Amino acid sequence: MADPTSNQTFIVVGGGQAGGRAVEGIRKAGFDGTVILLAEEERAPYERPPLSKQVLTGEAEPDSAKLREDGWYREHGIDLRLATRAGRIDRARKRMVLADGRELAYDRLLLATGAQPKVPGLPGVELPGVHVLRDVADSLALRDAMRAGARVALVGGGYIGLEVAAAARKLGCDTTVLEAAPSLMRRQVAPELGDWYARLHRDHGADVRLEAEVARLLGSARVAGVELADGSRIDADLVVIGVGIRPNVELAMQAGLDADDGIEVDDQGRTSDPEIFAAGDVTRQPTPYADGKIRLESWQNAQNQALVAGQAMAGATAVRHADLPWFWSDQHGINLQMVGMPTGPVRHVWRGDPAAGPGFTLFYLDDGGRLVGANAVDRPADIAAVRRMIERGVSPDPAQLADPDVSLKKLLKGQA
């Protein structure tokens, strides 16, 4: 890079996807001072979706998930410091104090500290053979343990648990899914669609148990099984806990920033300290699609909110983060995309016949008839039109929505 016009230093804490996108945003907005990216892992930023899919099955290696090639950081003048742990923030002196006691002066700071798997306080949860899945090391440890014939019990039937279940079946493991709720992916999809996925996983040989409340994990030297609240037992060589994540807010809270279940930010990623920004899983942000602030645990948010926050940090005023929430999951080769945030009572409209197999979409309309969400099962092309309909507040005719011969694009434009 040419000689910088700014002698300021921006520090980004967190080497996940959000940290990587934040430094990109900073440069994109024209900041040419010093940018330091602190990453706890030995790896440069990577994307997490493959960790519960292709990396787990051995179809891909972790390097394929890299956000950027290694040379990108140097080319963009990013001082990437791997295996570097943040200790605390000294806001009065504007110093980032590292865990080893060294200090880095900052002019502005961005926290992309992410989240970590929730681990319920079950007896036996500390036993060897109990896994979580969040980072590359977790994925490789699990892949190494999931040998053909191994008995794998998944605690939690959300999309991480179900993607691991699909990978486990592919690798020839004896697989049991334990979900406490009456249907799978309860936070993301309607019970009817959860039931469709329960059949999918059963058809692929998994034992799917609903309303299965785990009482404790069994075993002495290592985990040997799971005991449910009703007293039934499932033998297992491996137990994978997939019951959600909690945000890593310690650094922010210790510094006195507004934070509880996430660091509070505005729609530019600014925290309660105007010199400190935050982005990604760790934040609670406003959204046009819900009352109050929400935490978005998604690849989309780690990319787009972080790009906005990085640009805002560098002085861009026009950028705002207001994306319609969007998630996806791949299980047994079937692509599920989920868009929108249905709250309150909804009416369901199906397009395509779920009984005929994948290739259908479930729409959610609010009580005023407005489209507020959709789940597309192997119909990814529907999502782009649905997203625009939701953003524009369209109230489509349910009969036309249900008719696969009516183009969603024409419904969007009001031409159907």
Next chain:
Amino acid sequence: MADDTLEWHAVTKASELEEQEPEHARIGDTLICVVRLEDGIFAINDVCSHEFAQLSEGFVDGEEIECPLHQATFNLKTGEATAPPADDPVETYPVKIEDDQVYVGFKKQA
């Protein structure tokens, strides 16, 4: 453009292309996405530069096509990547129409 440097491959009928509705074609091993816009018919490589997905299954908005998997967008006229996660452009190909037949031009192998 000097036509003698190109090999022209018939891909579809112009009258069958609806505006902003992408179609896919295959020429040898190459997947092609063909789209009619307001001011002409354009052809780009059909494979997203981020991760394998066919752009012809995506959504056309103005001059841009959005990948059905991760919402990267590409300009249909220039091939330029206009939204993340894609950085690299996709290849564009010249198009000509004769008697309603749409042809896509490939550079002749040397």
